[in-house]
Amino acid sequence: MTMVSRTALGIAAGIFGTLFVGYCVYFDRQRRKDPRFKEKLRERRERRKKPRGSRDQTTFPDIRNHEAVQTFFLQEVQLGEELLSQGDIEGGVEHLSNAVAVCGQPTQLLQVLQQTLPTNAFHLLVQRLPAVTQRFSSNASEMGGGNMVEDDVE
Template sequence: MSLNQTIRTAGLVTAIAALVGYAIYFDYKRRNDVDFRKKLRRQQKKVTKSAIAEQGTSNPEITQAELLQKVRAIKKEKFPTSAEEREQYFTTHVNQAEQLHLRGEELPSALHFYRALCVYPNPTDLLQLYQRVISPPVFKLLIEMWTLGATDTISSDDLGSPETKPKTTASGPSSETSSQEWENLMDSNIRL
């Protein structure tokens, strides 16, 4: 064995011994020193927070109330009425949503996807497409917004867009719908 190989081997053995020694020391401190454990937990929280910030999530935890507030604000916007304006509105918001989605901004992206969904003629088809194209966290936010928007009790006067469904009251459908149902019932009774 040459002198160079002996020096390399001794250096390697020393480095491995130092590494094993530090691992034993670290494990001992971790098990027996309360302050050391607290310090490790704080460092771990910092690392986790910085990892979330690096991923680009703008709002990792948004409450249902905040989401409902954002949905209500969107529903109060004036949606275009003509087919041409709706198409332009749709493409504008889808493009903005895609750009934000690529940057990792989940909530702003989901809000633009939701705006586009509000003016699309067949929302269920669009939701199926969104499910295949966008990331699961953004799609989850979009579904939550869609559900909140469907179950929210904003009156149609506050929406700023024409309703295609007949207005309903707390007691049931409008009088026009009731009279139509009554006439259908009467016609079926006369035929018997």
């Protein structure tokens, strides 16, 4: 009797599995046949990218507030590493370049990043660095932090 119930249970599980896979295939085909499927897919991908698209809106801290600069630096390094580990090289490089721009010793940081980052990510970082440094410098001068002490600059 247990043999019959095990067999019946196996058959029922097989039928249920087949029905479930058939259900998934049917609705996937229906979804893909929708005339607006590709358009919806593009819109969804654009919406996912939007928060990353606001990278140019980075608000740099006041250069005179050492604690805010240090917090910003650590936050940007952490975000950059996180995005790089997720495969978003451009987003990670953007945050790391922000960190290099506010870093007190950018040469040492770049040496460490050169050793730890993949080659393509490091080259992208070096390419973006002048633009980010320019944005940081213009932001610092707007905030009145344009007169830095000579020892602060390397």
